[in-house]
Amino acid sequence: MPIRVPFNRPFVVGDELTNIAEAVRSGQLAGVGAFTRRCESFLQDRFGIHRVLMTSSCTAALEMSALLLDLRPGDEVIMPAFTFVSTANAFVRAGARPVFVDVRPDTLNLDETRVEASVTDRTRAIVPVHYGGIACQMDAIGEIASRHNLTVIEDAAQAVNARYRDHSLGGIGALGAFSFHETKNFNCGEGGALCVNEERFVERAEIIRDKGTNRQQFDRGQVDKYSWVDIGSSYGASELNCAFLWSQLERMDQITDRRAAIFERYRRGLQPLEEQERLRLPYLPDDCASNHHLFYILLPDTAGRDRLMHALHEDGVLAVFHYVPLHSSPMGRALGTGSVALPVTDDVSGRVLRLPMFYELTEPDQDFVIERLHHHLAS
Numbered sequence: 001m002p003i004r005v006p007f008n009r010p011f012v013v014g015d016e017l018t019n020i021a022e023a024v025r026s027g028q029l030a031g032v033g034a035f036t037r038r039c040e041s042f043l044q045d046r047f048g049i050h051r052v053l054m055t056s057s058c059t060a061a062l063e064m065s066a067l068l069l070d071l072r073p074g075d076e077v078i079m080p081a082f083t084f085v086s087t088a089n090a091f092v093r094a095g096a097r098p099v100f101v102d103v104r105p106d107t108l109n110l111d112e113t114r115v116e117a118s119v120t121d122r123t124r125a126i127v128p129v130h131y132g133g134i135a136c137q138m139d140a141i142g143e144i145a146s147r148h149n150l151t152v153i154e155d156a157a158q159a160v161n162a163r164y165r166d167h168s169l170g171g172i173g174a175l176g177a178f179s180f181h182e183t184k185n186f187n188c189g190e191g192g193a194l195c196v197n198e199e200r201f202v203e204r205a206e207i208i209r210d211k212g213t214n215r216q217q218f219d220r221g222q223v224d225k226y227s228w229v230d231i232g233s234s235y236g237a238s239e240l241n242c243a244f245l246w247s248q249l250e251r252m253d254q255i256t257d258r259r260a261a262i263f264e265r266y267r268r269g270l271q272p273l274e275e276q277e278r279l280r281l282p283y284l285p286d287d288c289a290s291n292h293h294l295f296y297i298l299l300p301d302t303a304g305r306d307r308l309m310h311a312l313h314e315d316g317v318l319a320v321f322h323y324v325p326l327h328s329s330p331m332g333r334a335l336g337t338g339s340v341a342l343p344v345t346d347d348v349s350g351r352v353l354r355l356p357m358f359y360e361l362t363e364p365d366q367d368f369v370i371e372r373l374h375h376h377l378a379s
Contacts, residue, residue, distance in 0.1 A: 004316030019243035047168035054237035058179035058192035062090035133293035135164035162291040188245035269370035302350035
Protein backbone atom coordinates (compact mmCIF):
# COMPACT_ATOMS: atom_id res chain seq x y z
CA MET A 1 0.00 0.00 0.00
CA PRO A 2 1.44 3.43 -0.92
CA ILE A 3 2.12 5.63 2.09
CA ARG A 4 -0.61 8.24 2.46
CA VAL A 5 0.52 9.59 5.83
CA PRO A 6 4.26 9.24 6.57
CA PHE A 7 5.54 9.11 10.12
CA ASN A 8 7.72 12.19 9.61
CA ARG A 9 8.35 14.70 6.85
CA PRO A 10 11.26 17.15 7.22
CA PHE A 11 10.07 20.65 6.46
CA VAL A 12 11.40 24.07 5.58
CA VAL A 13 9.92 27.33 6.80
CA GLY A 14 10.86 29.23 3.65
CA ASP A 15 14.12 31.15 3.86
CA GLU A 16 16.63 28.39 4.62
CA LEU A 17 18.15 28.60 1.14
CA THR A 18 18.47 32.37 1.46
CA ASN A 19 20.44 31.93 4.67
CA ILE A 20 22.61 29.22 3.15
CA ALA A 21 23.39 31.52 0.20
CA GLU A 22 24.36 34.24 2.67
CA ALA A 23 26.68 31.83 4.47
CA VAL A 24 28.30 30.85 1.14
CA ARG A 25 28.86 34.49 0.23
CA SER A 26 30.47 35.09 3.63
CA GLY A 27 33.23 32.60 2.84
CA GLN A 28 32.84 30.98 6.30
CA LEU A 29 31.45 27.47 5.87
CA ALA A 30 33.24 25.19 8.32
CA GLY A 31 31.62 26.50 11.48
CA VAL A 32 31.71 29.15 14.21
CA GLY A 33 30.58 31.77 11.72
CA ALA A 34 27.76 34.30 11.97
CA PHE A 35 24.93 31.77 11.82
CA THR A 36 26.59 29.48 14.35
CA ARG A 37 26.92 32.40 16.75
CA ARG A 38 23.30 33.45 16.16
CA CYS A 39 22.04 29.95 16.96
CA GLU A 40 24.19 29.72 20.08
CA SER A 41 23.16 33.13 21.37
CA PHE A 42 19.50 32.48 20.70
CA LEU A 43 19.51 29.18 22.61
CA GLN A 44 21.47 30.69 25.48
CA ASP A 45 19.14 33.65 25.85
CA ARG A 46 15.89 31.81 25.26
CA PHE A 47 16.60 28.94 27.63
CA GLY A 48 18.85 30.60 30.22
CA ILE A 49 21.81 28.35 29.42
CA HIS A 50 25.24 29.58 30.46
CA ARG A 51 26.97 28.53 27.20
CA VAL A 52 25.73 26.69 24.12
CA LEU A 53 28.11 25.10 21.64
CA MET A 54 26.64 23.99 18.30
CA THR A 55 27.69 20.46 17.37
CA SER A 56 27.36 18.12 14.42
CA SER A 57 24.78 16.02 16.28
CA CYS A 58 23.30 15.29 19.68
CA THR A 59 25.52 12.20 19.72
CA ALA A 60 28.55 14.50 19.44
CA ALA A 61 27.28 16.61 22.35
CA LEU A 62 26.84 13.51 24.52
CA GLU A 63 30.32 12.29 23.61
CA MET A 64 31.73 15.68 24.58
CA SER A 65 29.93 15.37 27.92
CA ALA A 66 31.60 12.03 28.55
CA LEU A 67 35.02 13.51 27.74
CA LEU A 68 34.40 16.47 30.05
CA LEU A 69 33.79 14.07 32.92
CA ASP A 70 37.15 12.30 32.36
CA LEU A 71 35.43 8.94 32.66
CA ARG A 72 37.61 5.90 33.21
CA PRO A 73 37.05 2.14 32.79
CA GLY A 74 34.98 0.93 35.71
CA ASP A 75 33.07 4.20 36.14
CA GLU A 76 29.28 3.89 36.03
CA VAL A 77 26.64 6.15 34.51
CA ILE A 78 22.95 5.77 35.43
CA MET A 79 20.41 6.08 32.60
CA PRO A 80 17.20 4.50 31.29
CA ALA A 81 17.32 1.57 28.88
CA PHE A 82 14.31 3.03 27.07
CA THR A 83 16.31 5.45 24.94
CA PHE A 84 18.29 5.75 21.72
CA VAL A 85 21.67 4.04 21.48
CA SER A 86 23.62 7.33 21.56
CA THR A 87 22.70 7.87 25.21
CA ALA A 88 24.71 4.80 26.19
CA ASN A 89 27.28 4.78 23.36
CA ALA A 90 28.73 8.14 24.36
CA PHE A 91 29.73 6.85 27.78
CA VAL A 92 30.65 3.31 26.75
CA ARG A 93 33.14 4.76 24.24
CA ALA A 94 34.80 6.56 27.15
CA GLY A 95 35.12 3.26 29.04
CA ALA A 96 32.22 3.67 31.43
CA ARG A 97 29.52 1.11 32.13
CA PRO A 98 25.85 2.05 31.68
CA VAL A 99 23.68 1.18 34.66
CA PHE A 100 20.11 0.91 33.44
CA VAL A 101 17.22 1.96 35.66
CA ASP A 102 13.54 1.37 34.96
CA VAL A 103 11.16 4.04 33.66
CA ARG A 104 7.92 5.37 35.06
CA PRO A 105 4.76 3.79 33.61
CA ASP A 106 3.07 7.19 33.19
CA THR A 107 5.66 9.37 31.38
CA LEU A 108 8.05 6.59 30.21
CA ASN A 109 10.84 8.70 31.75
CA LEU A 110 13.59 7.60 34.13
CA ASP A 111 11.93 6.60 37.41
CA GLU A 112 13.47 8.97 39.93
CA THR A 113 12.37 6.74 42.82
CA ARG A 114 14.61 3.93 41.57
CA VAL A 115 17.76 5.92 40.85
CA GLU A 116 19.35 6.11 44.28
CA ALA A 117 19.31 2.33 44.78
CA SER A 118 21.61 2.04 41.73
CA VAL A 119 24.23 4.50 43.00
CA THR A 120 27.56 2.91 43.98
CA ASP A 121 31.00 4.26 44.80
CA ARG A 122 31.77 3.96 41.07
CA THR A 123 28.82 6.09 39.87
CA ARG A 124 29.87 9.33 38.18
CA ALA A 125 26.76 10.68 36.49
CA ILE A 126 23.00 10.44 36.00
CA VAL A 127 21.60 10.88 32.49
CA PRO A 128 17.85 11.59 32.50
CA VAL A 129 16.25 11.34 29.05
CA HIS A 130 13.23 13.61 28.50
CA TYR A 131 11.09 11.26 26.44
CA GLY A 132 8.88 12.89 23.85
CA GLY A 133 9.57 16.38 25.20
CA ILE A 134 8.17 15.60 28.68
CA ALA A 135 10.52 16.42 31.55
CA CYS A 136 11.90 13.93 34.02
CA GLN A 137 11.43 14.87 37.69
CA MET A 138 14.56 16.98 37.76
CA ASP A 139 14.27 18.25 41.36
CA ALA A 140 14.39 14.72 42.76
CA ILE A 141 17.17 13.67 40.37
CA GLY A 142 19.18 16.78 41.23
CA GLU A 143 18.85 16.10 44.96
CA ILE A 144 20.15 12.55 44.51
CA ALA A 145 23.06 13.83 42.43
CA SER A 146 23.90 16.47 45.05
CA ARG A 147 23.89 13.94 47.90
CA HIS A 148 26.30 11.65 46.05
CA ASN A 149 28.41 14.28 44.25
CA LEU A 150 27.27 13.16 40.80
CA THR A 151 26.99 15.12 37.56
CA VAL A 152 23.59 15.39 35.86
CA ILE A 153 23.71 15.31 32.06
CA GLU A 154 20.36 15.91 30.39
CA ASP A 155 19.65 14.01 27.21
CA ALA A 156 17.26 16.63 25.86
CA ALA A 157 17.43 15.41 22.25
CA GLN A 158 13.63 15.45 22.01
CA ALA A 159 13.06 18.35 24.39
CA VAL A 160 14.13 21.62 22.76
CA ASN A 161 11.71 24.31 23.97
CA ALA A 162 10.17 22.14 26.70
CA ARG A 163 10.19 23.04 30.39
CA TYR A 164 10.21 21.58 33.87
CA ARG A 165 8.55 24.04 36.23
CA ASP A 166 10.31 27.36 35.57
CA HIS A 167 13.38 25.86 33.87
CA SER A 168 14.04 24.99 30.24
CA LEU A 169 15.15 21.44 29.62
CA GLY A 170 18.82 21.30 28.75
CA GLY A 171 19.39 24.16 31.19
CA ILE A 172 18.99 22.26 34.47
CA GLY A 173 21.81 19.71 34.64
CA ALA A 174 25.48 20.59 34.62
CA LEU A 175 25.45 19.58 30.95
CA GLY A 176 22.76 18.91 28.37
CA ALA A 177 22.44 17.80 24.78
CA PHE A 178 20.02 18.93 22.06
CA SER A 179 19.24 17.35 18.70
CA PHE A 180 18.35 19.09 15.45
CA HIS A 181 18.02 15.89 13.43
CA GLU A 182 15.45 15.93 10.64
CA THR A 183 12.98 14.07 12.88
CA LYS A 184 13.06 16.78 15.56
CA ASN A 185 10.84 19.83 16.04
CA PHE A 186 13.55 22.21 14.77
CA ASN A 187 15.87 20.61 12.26
CA CYS A 188 18.83 21.12 9.96
CA GLY A 189 19.11 17.56 8.69
CA GLU A 190 21.83 16.63 11.17
CA GLY A 191 22.87 18.84 14.05
CA GLY A 192 22.99 19.28 17.79
CA ALA A 193 24.16 21.43 20.66
CA LEU A 194 26.00 20.99 23.92
CA CYS A 195 24.45 22.96 26.78
CA VAL A 196 27.03 23.95 29.39
CA ASN A 197 25.45 25.22 32.59
CA GLU A 198 28.57 25.32 34.79
CA GLU A 199 31.42 27.70 34.02
CA ARG A 200 34.05 25.11 34.96
CA PHE A 201 33.29 23.14 31.79
CA VAL A 202 33.21 25.96 29.23
CA GLU A 203 36.86 26.39 28.25
CA ARG A 204 37.52 22.67 27.95
CA ALA A 205 34.29 22.09 26.04
CA GLU A 206 35.45 24.58 23.39
CA ILE A 207 38.77 22.76 23.12
CA ILE A 208 37.18 19.31 22.87
CA ARG A 209 34.79 20.50 20.16
CA ASP A 210 37.71 21.92 18.14
CA LYS A 211 39.73 18.70 17.80
CA GLY A 212 41.54 19.22 21.12
CA THR A 213 43.01 22.58 20.09
CA ASN A 214 42.71 26.04 21.64
CA ARG A 215 41.63 27.46 18.28
CA GLN A 216 38.76 29.44 19.82
CA GLN A 217 41.14 31.21 22.18
CA PHE A 218 43.33 32.06 19.19
CA ASP A 219 40.36 33.43 17.24
CA ARG A 220 39.52 35.67 20.21
CA GLY A 221 43.11 36.91 20.41
CA GLN A 222 43.73 35.27 23.79
CA VAL A 223 46.77 33.30 22.53
CA ASP A 224 49.18 34.12 19.70
CA LYS A 225 48.98 30.66 18.13
CA TYR A 226 46.81 27.61 18.60
CA SER A 227 47.99 24.10 19.27
CA TRP A 228 46.95 20.62 20.38
CA VAL A 229 46.26 20.93 24.10
CA ASP A 230 43.77 18.16 24.98
CA ILE A 231 41.79 15.24 23.60
CA GLY A 232 38.94 16.11 21.26
CA SER A 233 37.44 15.54 17.87
CA SER A 234 35.73 17.34 15.00
CA TYR A 235 32.49 17.89 16.88
CA GLY A 236 31.56 21.32 15.50
CA ALA A 237 28.52 22.08 13.35
CA SER A 238 28.86 23.26 9.77
CA GLU A 239 27.96 26.90 9.17
CA LEU A 240 25.62 25.68 6.41
CA ASN A 241 23.67 23.57 8.89
CA CYS A 242 23.41 26.48 11.30
CA ALA A 243 22.23 28.78 8.48
CA PHE A 244 19.42 26.30 7.78
CA LEU A 245 18.62 25.91 11.48
CA TRP A 246 18.52 29.64 12.14
CA SER A 247 15.42 29.97 9.94
CA GLN A 248 13.62 27.47 12.14
CA LEU A 249 14.80 28.84 15.47
CA GLU A 250 13.46 32.27 14.47
CA ARG A 251 10.03 30.64 14.14
CA MET A 252 10.22 28.54 17.29
CA ASP A 253 6.90 29.73 18.69
CA GLN A 254 5.08 29.23 15.39
CA ILE A 255 6.42 25.68 15.06
CA THR A 256 5.64 24.84 18.67
CA ASP A 257 2.09 26.18 18.42
CA ARG A 258 1.44 24.11 15.30
CA ARG A 259 2.71 20.93 16.95
CA ALA A 260 0.60 21.64 20.04
CA ALA A 261 -2.48 21.91 17.82
CA ILE A 262 -1.69 18.56 16.17
CA PHE A 263 -1.14 16.95 19.57
CA GLU A 264 -4.42 18.32 20.92
CA ARG A 265 -6.36 17.16 17.84
CA TYR A 266 -5.05 13.62 18.38
CA ARG A 267 -5.90 13.78 22.08
CA ARG A 268 -9.47 14.94 21.49
CA GLY A 269 -10.04 12.48 18.67
CA LEU A 270 -8.70 9.48 20.57
CA GLN A 271 -10.00 10.24 24.06
CA PRO A 272 -13.14 8.09 23.53
CA LEU A 273 -10.88 5.08 22.87
CA GLU A 274 -9.02 5.75 26.10
CA GLU A 275 -12.32 5.97 27.98
CA GLN A 276 -13.21 2.56 26.50
CA GLU A 277 -9.77 1.27 27.66
CA ARG A 278 -8.76 0.42 24.09
CA LEU A 279 -5.56 2.43 24.44
CA ARG A 280 -3.76 4.89 26.71
CA LEU A 281 -2.84 8.41 25.70
CA PRO A 282 0.33 10.33 26.69
CA TYR A 283 0.44 11.65 30.25
CA LEU A 284 1.41 15.31 30.75
CA PRO A 285 2.38 16.14 34.37
CA ASP A 286 1.22 19.49 35.71
CA ASP A 287 4.80 20.66 36.34
CA CYS A 288 5.91 20.00 32.74
CA ALA A 289 5.41 22.12 29.61
CA SER A 290 5.81 19.87 26.58
CA ASN A 291 7.20 20.82 23.19
CA HIS A 292 4.90 18.16 21.69
CA HIS A 293 7.72 16.29 20.03
CA LEU A 294 5.74 13.12 19.46
CA PHE A 295 2.33 11.55 20.01
CA TYR A 296 2.24 7.93 21.08
CA ILE A 297 -0.43 5.52 22.21
CA LEU A 298 -0.04 2.51 24.49
CA LEU A 299 -1.95 -0.60 23.49
CA PRO A 300 -3.00 -3.33 25.97
CA ASP A 301 -0.38 -5.82 24.78
CA THR A 302 2.38 -6.37 22.22
CA ALA A 303 0.30 -8.59 19.95
CA GLY A 304 -2.41 -5.95 19.74
CA ARG A 305 0.16 -3.24 19.05
CA ASP A 306 1.71 -5.22 16.24
CA ARG A 307 -1.67 -6.05 14.67
CA LEU A 308 -2.70 -2.40 14.77
CA MET A 309 0.62 -1.24 13.33
CA HIS A 310 0.29 -3.70 10.44
CA ALA A 311 -3.33 -2.68 9.81
CA LEU A 312 -2.40 1.00 9.72
CA HIS A 313 0.42 0.26 7.28
CA GLU A 314 -2.14 -1.47 5.07
CA ASP A 315 -4.15 1.77 5.23
CA GLY A 316 -1.11 3.79 4.15
CA VAL A 317 -0.47 5.21 7.64
CA LEU A 318 3.13 4.84 8.82
CA ALA A 319 2.78 4.42 12.59
CA VAL A 320 5.92 2.99 14.18
CA PHE A 321 7.19 1.35 17.37
CA HIS A 322 10.07 2.86 19.29
CA TYR A 323 13.23 1.66 21.04
CA VAL A 324 14.40 -1.88 21.54
CA PRO A 325 15.41 -1.45 25.21
CA LEU A 326 19.18 -1.16 25.46
CA HIS A 327 19.58 -3.66 28.29
CA SER A 328 18.13 -6.43 26.10
CA SER A 329 19.86 -5.42 22.85
CA PRO A 330 22.82 -7.44 21.53
CA MET A 331 25.29 -4.78 22.68
CA GLY A 332 23.56 -4.43 26.03
CA ARG A 333 23.82 -8.16 26.63
CA ALA A 334 27.48 -8.06 25.60
CA LEU A 335 28.02 -5.44 28.31
CA GLY A 336 26.41 -7.74 30.86
CA THR A 337 23.13 -5.85 31.26
CA GLY A 338 20.83 -8.52 29.83
CA SER A 339 19.88 -9.93 33.23
CA VAL A 340 18.86 -6.62 34.82
CA ALA A 341 15.16 -6.54 35.74
CA LEU A 342 13.35 -3.61 34.13
CA PRO A 343 9.72 -4.77 34.03
CA VAL A 344 8.14 -1.42 33.13
CA THR A 345 10.65 -0.82 30.34
CA ASP A 346 10.06 -4.29 28.92
CA ASP A 347 6.30 -3.80 29.14
CA VAL A 348 5.88 -0.34 27.61
CA SER A 349 8.44 -0.87 24.85
CA GLY A 350 6.27 -3.70 23.54
CA ARG A 351 3.05 -1.67 23.66
CA VAL A 352 4.02 1.81 22.45
CA LEU A 353 3.04 2.98 18.98
CA ARG A 354 4.02 6.41 17.64
CA LEU A 355 1.60 8.18 15.31
CA PRO A 356 2.52 10.49 12.40
CA MET A 357 3.59 13.83 13.86
CA PHE A 358 5.14 16.60 11.79
CA TYR A 359 4.61 20.30 11.12
CA GLU A 360 2.91 19.89 7.74
CA LEU A 361 0.51 17.13 8.81
CA THR A 362 -2.86 18.27 7.43
CA GLU A 363 -6.11 18.09 9.35
CA PRO A 364 -7.70 15.74 6.77
CA ASP A 365 -4.74 13.36 6.99
CA GLN A 366 -4.75 13.51 10.77
CA ASP A 367 -8.49 12.87 10.83
CA PHE A 368 -7.90 9.88 8.56
CA VAL A 369 -5.40 8.46 11.07
CA ILE A 370 -7.89 8.99 13.91
CA GLU A 371 -10.73 7.38 11.93
CA ARG A 372 -8.60 4.35 11.10
CA LEU A 373 -7.68 3.90 14.76
CA HIS A 374 -11.33 3.98 15.75
CA HIS A 375 -12.14 1.50 12.98
CA HIS A 376 -9.46 -1.03 13.93
CA LEU A 377 -9.83 -0.76 17.71
CA ALA A 378 -13.62 -0.92 17.67
CA SER A 379 -13.61 -4.26 15.86
